[in-house]
Amino acid sequence: MSDDRLSRVFSALADPTRRDIVARLAAGDATVGELAEPYDVTVQAVSKHIRILEDAGLVSRSRDAQRRPCHLRAEVFDLMTKWIERYRREAEDRFRRLDAVLEQLDEPPVPGTGTGTPTEEAAS
Amino acid sequence: MSDDRLSRVFSALADPTRRDIVARLAAGDATVGELAEPYDVTVQAVSKHIRILEDAGLVSRSRDAQRRPCHLRAEVFDLMTKWIERYRREAEDRFRRLDAVLEQLDEPPVPGTGTGTPTEEAAS
DNA sequence: GCGTTACACAACCAAACGGTTGACTACACC
DNA sequence: GGTGTAGTCAACCGTTTGGTTGTGTAACGC
Structure with a gap:
């Protein structure tokens, strides 16, 4: 994968888990824990996925105490x-x-039309 | 990468060389050799890229003697x-x-409007 | 202060990716 | 039939990816 913007975006969405995360964020912001809950992988793995979406500019994270709510940046x-x-x-x-x-x-070809073609x- | 259709398409376009190939095929069909010419990688590598685009359903290949002209399938x-x-x-x-x-x-809140909010x- | 919650960071591992070289097939032309 | 051309297949190699476990850290509740 190259590091240009478009490559990062396409590459981020090439993973079904990450597409699912995007789909869920389209319905509303969510924390890492909330996002990780439905999948049977570790929170760390989901955290990595979110990082990739963030690097691609698809997601932004804010701060709320120890929580890190994720927000979809649909402009990308x-x-x-x-x-x-x-x-x-x-x-x-x-x-x-x-x-x-x-x-x-x-x-x-119709004779005599003079189209010259x-x-x-x-x-x- | 999972093997579902959308993943294959996004994943195929995550590579800049493959996006470039798609861009060139949008301008017209081309053979593997023609497509490989501008890049400083082997024909085999380009052949692999085309295979991936084909698996994603973005490209179809026909036959013309020993040539394999590639065609963009924009429907995908x-x-x-x-x-x-x-x-x-x-x-x-x-x-x-x-x-x-x-x-x-x-x-x-405007008093007396009765919105109850x-x-x-x-x-x- | 002390445990708990919610996450991030680091090191590791197997599988997939993008590239290579070398050998092979299919067709055209002489 | 022999040679050249167009492309694929197979084996290999270094790097990246998606996952793990283990540890660290910031903020809250008591």
Whole structure:
């Protein structure tokens, strides 16, 4: 894993336990102990997971006596959504263009329309 | 990493080289050799990366003689977008509700309105 | 002050990851 | 059939990951 922001975010969400933690934090803030309760791993392991989410910028922790309430920072999702949408759109546009070309190829060239676009050129 | 679909997709995109490959495939199909060319790693390493993208359902490979052209399957992005949007929306809704509560707290209780919501109750 | 609670830090371990080299398969071209 | 090209498979290696246990520490309740 590289240490750039996007890599950290994707990598953080690649683990189902961490995705579950994010899902639960979306419903409301929670302490480390509360978050650890449903899983049959140690609190330390969950603490590590939270640290990774924190490093990725997905979670922030505050202080309340000896408790460390965790809070979801949903803004970071934008980073992913932007990346995903960019390439999805690009790929879909390309797909549409390809479709158009295939349609062009399907239609026999109409003589005398003066488009100057013979089939061979479209296929190149 | 678990082997469920979403984990595989996030995990596949956690690597910058693989994200780059996806970005390039968004611009058009390419062979393994073409994809490997810009990086200073072996073709085998890139072949492995493509395999991981394929396992995640992000890429499909066809056959053209001894070449194996790679094609981006942008549909899988939906899986991620849905997951992300769901919890983003949940978190934002919660944030809005919290905002409303804080506004309630800011406003001094108007006597005689009959709302029956003293400040202490809202703070509990 | 003393025990308890809620966590973090450090060291360790097995498994997975990203990379390598070397050998192999599949096809095209002469 | 022999050679070159495109790519995969297999074994290996160092590093990272997700987990453990054990210890340390800050704050509360008595």
